[in-house]
Amino acid sequence: MKKPINLLRHGILPAFALTAIAGAVQANTVTYVLYETIDVFGDPVMNVNYSEQMVSKAMFEPLVWDFDARAPDGEKSGLRSALATEWGPVEGNENAWWFKLREGVTFHNGVPFTAEAVKWSIERPFQEGFPSGDKFLDVPIDHVEIVNDHEVIIHTTEPVPILPERLSRNGAFIMEPGHYEAIGSIDDMRLNPMGTGPYKFNEYRADDRLILDRNDDYWGWPEEANIQQLVFRNIPEESTALAELIDKNVDFVRLRPDLVETAERADGVTTIVAPSLVRGMLGFNMDMYEELRDPRVRQALNYAIDREEMVDALAFGNQDLQMVNVVNAPNDNPNLDPFPFDLEKAMELLAEAGYPDGFTIDTIDVMTPESFNYAEIAAAYWQAIGVNVGEVRQLDWSVVRERWAQRTLSVHAFAWSAAENTPETDMWAVHNGRQTNSTHWATYSDRYQEWEDMYSELVVTIDADRRQELNYAMQEILHEDPPWLYTYLMPIPMGVNERIGGYYPHPSMLLEDWASIYVKE
Numbered sequence: 059m060k061k062p063i064n065l066l067r068h069g070i071l072p073a074f075a076l077t078a079i080a081g082a083v084q085a086n087t088v089t090y091v092l093y094e095t096i097d098v099f100g101d102p103v104m105n106v107n108y109s110e111q112m113v114s115k116a117m118f119e120p121l122v123w124d125f126d127a128r129a130p131d132g133e134k135s136g137l138r139s140a141l142a143t144e145w146g147p148v149e150g151n152e153n154a155w156w157f158k159l160r161e162g163v164t165f166h167n168g169v170p171f172t173a174e175a176v177k178w179s180i181e182r183p184f185q186e187g188f189p190s191g192d193k194f195l196d197v198p199i200d201h202v203e204i205v206n207d208h209e210v211i212i213h214t215t216e217p218v219p220i221l222p223e224r225l226s227r228n229g230a231f232i233m234e235p236g237h238y239e240a241i242g243s244i245d246d247m248r249l250n251p252m253g254t255g256p257y258k259f260n261e262y263r264a265d266d267r268l269i270l271d272r273n274d275d276y277w278g279w280p281e282e283a284n285i286q287q288l289v290f291r292n293i294p295e296e297s298t299a300l301a302e303l304i305d306k307n308v309d310f311v312r313l314r315p316d317l318v319e320t321a322e323r324a325d326g327v328t329t330i331v332a333p334s335l336v337r338g339m340l341g342f343n344m345d346m347y348e349e350l351r352d353p354r355v356r357q358a359l360n361y362a363i364d365r366e367e368m369v370d371a372l373a374f375g376n377q378d379l380q381m382v383n384v385v386n387a388p389n390d391n392p393n394l395d396p397f398p399f400d401l402e403k404a405m406e407l408l409a410e411a412g413y414p415d416g417f418t419i420d421t422i423d424v425m426t427p428e429s430f431n432y433a434e435i436a437a438a439y440w441q442a443i444g445v446n447v448g449e450v451r452q453l454d455w456s457v458v459r460e461r462w463a464q465r466t467l468s469v470h471a472f473a474w475s476a477a478e479n480t481p482e483t484d485m486w487a488v489h490n491g492r493q494t495n496s497t498h499w500a501t502y503s504d505r506y507q508e509w510e511d512m513y514s515e516l517v518v519t520i521d522a523d524r525r526q527e528l529n530y531a532m533q534e535i536l537h538e539d540p541p542w543l544y545t546y547l548m549p550i551p552m553g554v555n556e557r558i559g560g561y562y563p564h565p566s567m568l569l570e571d572w573a574s575i576y577v578k579e
Contacts, residue, residue: 115569118231118253194229340543416444477566
């Protein structure tokens with residue numbers, strides 16, 4: 059049997075040998091499978107799910123981003139230039155950053171990229187009444203000053219020591235102002251993209267596929283680039299997607315762990331198990347379940363989980379992937395360990411909280427397909443301490459959108475990405491300012507205000523020692539008063555057509571380096 063390229067175990071992202079193959083896939087068209095439906099692809103600020111954010115990076119670009127698939131192995135960390143070539147804090151002004159913009163870039167409609175587009179795109183989400191609050195509003199942008207056509211200064215209302223990292227997210231992707239102003243309607247913008255990325259819009263077939271064409275004028279094509287068309291296909295069922303890969307009808311499939319062995323055996327398929335920064339989480343809705351308002355109950359639910367067995371079953375046995383809390387390495391608190399599996403301790407805590415016979419959680423709402431397995435496992439473990447789950451149910455994405463916005467999800471399973479991998483952006487996941495936070499931790503926790511006060515200080519603190527002190531103290535609160543069930547970092551098992559070169563999975567699962575991918579001649 060062929061062995062998968064397990065990047066988790068090797069700790070690197072090695073290149074893999076590729077051979078050209080004949081198949082049903084058109085020679086210079088590549089097809090990437092998405093499990094979630096795409097409802098928004100023209101307005102990256104309005105993206106919600108993984109699929110929509112994945113698509114955005116093919117058509118739009120930020121000023122900077124954090125991954126370079128073309129760098130030598132082991133040199134893929136740190137910020138990478140995109141539409142900005144240089145940047146830095148403004149001397150003498152803690153509330154300002156200077157950016158030098160890339161020259162000679164055009165949008166897909168031929169309009170030159172200039173500082174005006176940066177100002178319009180960065181300031182847009184902060185307009186009064188703008189219908190988005192989850193992608194960028196935690197960044198205290200005041201205004202963008204245009205120095206000249208290719209220089210800007212971004213002014214903030216307070217210091218932002220990680221502003222370049224925050225500008226890498228899809229909420230800060232640069233859009234062509236004239237195109238969107240002519241459209242006018244926010245709803246119509248969602249289906250009418252105009253960016254500077256390597257691919258441009260061709261055709262959209264709802265609930266089926268999005269077809270993009272090569273942007274010949276893209277500034278960043280590597281020499282080996284030869285793809286003419288990039289297709290995103292929506293195939294909701296993982297085993298169906300794998301069958302399509304084996305039949306050479308698609309080129310990229312994210313695999314469930316139990317499907318990796320089947321992919322390994324298939325001719326013409328390369329399997330990769332890549333590291334990720336994506337946390338498998340179960341959020342506790344304290345507004346819906348009175349029992350969850352007691353931190354001892356939430357601790358009990360964490361003690362009741364055997365993470366070692368969960369990792370063996372779902373994460374290829376790499377025990378380093380066990381979560382301590384929501385903060386990823388290298389920023390995690392070294393004085394904290396994952397909750398150990400301790401049923402006796404769990405039942406003791408439930409009894410102390412007044413629930414010696416347990417209680418019932420009506421549903422675990424599963425928001426993304428990759429979260430279903432660990433949600434079911436959690437429900438089975440909880441039953442051993444008398445906490446019964448009525449149903450583990452996969453929600454349709456339209457239902458997820460509605461309940462997420464209303465903060466009415468039950469206990470909910472979701473793969474939460476850490477694309478920027480900084481303490482404050484990791485912990486934004488549980489902040490009450492995140493509009494889609496269904497935990498209601500801020501309402502029912504005695505520790506939340508203490509935690510938020512430290513968060514408010516952290517995001518403006520430049521001194522590294524004080525940042526670490528705040529970061530570690532906040533993680534201690536997250537351990538003692540957990541708003542989540544902490545499970546494990548989810549590896550990225552991929553099945554890839556062997557004809558593909560230049561591909562390395564992005565650890566956030568939110569995007570890929572689309573320009574670097576090519577078809578092996």
